[in-house]
Amino acid sequence: MWSYxxxxxxxxxxxxxxxxxxVVLKSILVFEMHELGIAQQIFDTVLDAVQREKVIRxxxxxxxxxxxxxxxxxxxxxxxxxxxxxxxLAGAVLAIRTVPIKALCNDCGAESVxxxxxxxxxxxxxxxxxxxxxxxxxxxxxxxxxxxxxNA
Amino acid sequence: MEVITLERKVxxxxxxxxxxxxxxxxxxxxxVVNLLSSPGAGKTSLLERTLENCRDRAxxxxxxxxxxxxxxxxxIDIYQAPVVQIIxxxxxxxxxxMVQSAxxxxxxxxxxxxxxxxxxxxxxxxxFDLGEHYRVVVLSTAEGTDKPLKYPxxxxxxxxxxxxxxxxxxxxxxxxxxxxxxxxxxxSGAVIIETSCRTGEGIDIWCxxxxxxxxxxxxxx
Numbered sequence: 610m611w612s613y614x615x616x617x618x619x620x621x622x623x624x625x626x627x628x629x630x631x632v633v634l635k636s637i638l639v640f641e642m643h644e645l646g647i648a649q650q651i652f653d654t655v656l657d658a659v660q661r662e663k664v665i666r667x668x669x670x671x672x673x674x675x676x677x678x679x680x681x682x683x684x685x686x687x688x689x690x691x692x693x694x695x696x697x698l699a700g701a702v703l704a705i706r707t708v709p710i711k712a713l714c715n716d717c718g719a720e721s722v723x724x725x726x727x728x729x730x731x732x733x734x735x736x737x738x739x740x741x742x743x744x745x746x747x748x749x750x751x752x753x754x755x756x757x758x759x760n761a
Numbered sequence: 762m763e764v765i766t767l768e769r770k771v772x773x774x775x776x777x778x779x780x781x782x783x784x785x786x787x788x789x790x791x792x793v794v795n796l797l798s799s800p801g802a803g804k805t806s807l808l809e810r811t812l813e814n815c816r817d818r819a820x821x822x823x824x825x826x827x828x829x830x831x832x833x834x835x836x837i838d839i840y841q842a843p844v845v846q847i848i849x850x851x852x853x854x855x856x857x858x859m860v861q862s863a864x865x866x867x868x869x870x871x872x873x874x875x876x877x878x879x880x881x882x883x884x885x886x887x888x889f890d891l892g893e894h895y896r897v898v899v900l901s902t903a904e905g906t907d908k909p910l911k912y913p914x915x916x917x918x919x920x921x922x923x924x925x926x927x928x929x930x931x932x933x934x935x936x937x938x939x940x941x942x943x944x945x946x947x948x949s950g951a952v953i954i955e956t957s958c959r960t961g962e963g964i965d966i967w968c969x970x971x972x973x974x975x976x977x978x979x980x981x982x
């Protein structure tokens with residue numbers, strides 16, 4: 610029979626097995642779709658910040674998705690919700706803001722909001738335009754409790 | 762509660778390694794092309810035709826990315842071009858780190874052009890810069906005229922779009938004019954070349970484009 614103290618000493622082993630299980634499960638999931646790969650990148654960046662800033666609770670992660678990135682917000686939410694289970698980011702909400710595509714006309718200098726990916730100056734109809742917004746995927750901020758703010 | 766500002770690009774890490782790759786390639790005066798398309802559009806056939814057409818004039822190295830099998834690398838091997846196969850084991854795109862490790866296996870000094878054949882996919886590889894100088898997207902007439910509008914981000918970032926399988930036009934309802942209009946709408950700077958890897962039509966125009974870029978690379982590098 611196992612004594613209690615023997616089981617206690619095995620505890621780290623159980624935890625290790627659980628971590629391995631989660632890691633394997635996630636590595637399978639991550640490769641299944643485009644948005645999961647991006648969710649993983651967000652996860653890594655935020656986890657890094659959370660550890661650096663001594664965060665004790667995370668409420669939300671604010672991200673901006675440029676329309677030109679063609680990232681599906683719903684799939685990203687789904688992927689992210691699976692990734693954060695059982696991690697320091699559990700419970701965090703992914704707040705997604707979609708950034709429309711904006712272009713600057715190289716001929717007349719006007720700025721246009723681009724619809725249906727038709728890169729055209731809305732004033733002079735020139736196609737000689739440069740995309741100036743809506744082409745990036747950024748994490749703008751995180752809303753958290755840190756050791757400092759919690760005590761204050 | 763407090764707000765911590767991060768303002769960090771999600772793909773920052775990939776972009777950093779991509780910039781390192783590009784610096785290395787430029788230092789070696791090597792032209793690097795990222796070749797993209799959906800599965801079956803003709804990336805490997807285009808590579809075969811390119812090797813056939815250009816091998817007397819330029820040393821071409823190849824990196825091929827596939828989710829499984831090294832069939833593509835074996836197809837290229839026949840042309841005696843240096844080739845490295847990346848098997849991504851499930852990942853739907855190449856990233857800059859994979860390319861960084863792959864090119865270590867090549868003697869870059871002995872090459873004029875490196876063509877990276879990405880995983881067949883018009884979505885995932887879009888946002889992953891590999892450190893290439895030019896992006897070439899292959900679209901085939903069998904796929905339908907609406908492909909560029911369905912995958913706008915991919916076509917927006919292309920430097921050159923190849924409309925392949927042009928010999929199949931009589932058997933499809935593909936409209937070259939319509940495809941050209943939608944590609945130019947997304948990307949007025951993209952060069953569009955019509956080819957048939959089966960008959961060889963247009964391959965010389967494509968190789969001319971490639972050689973123009975080698976010259977440009979040597980002048981600016």
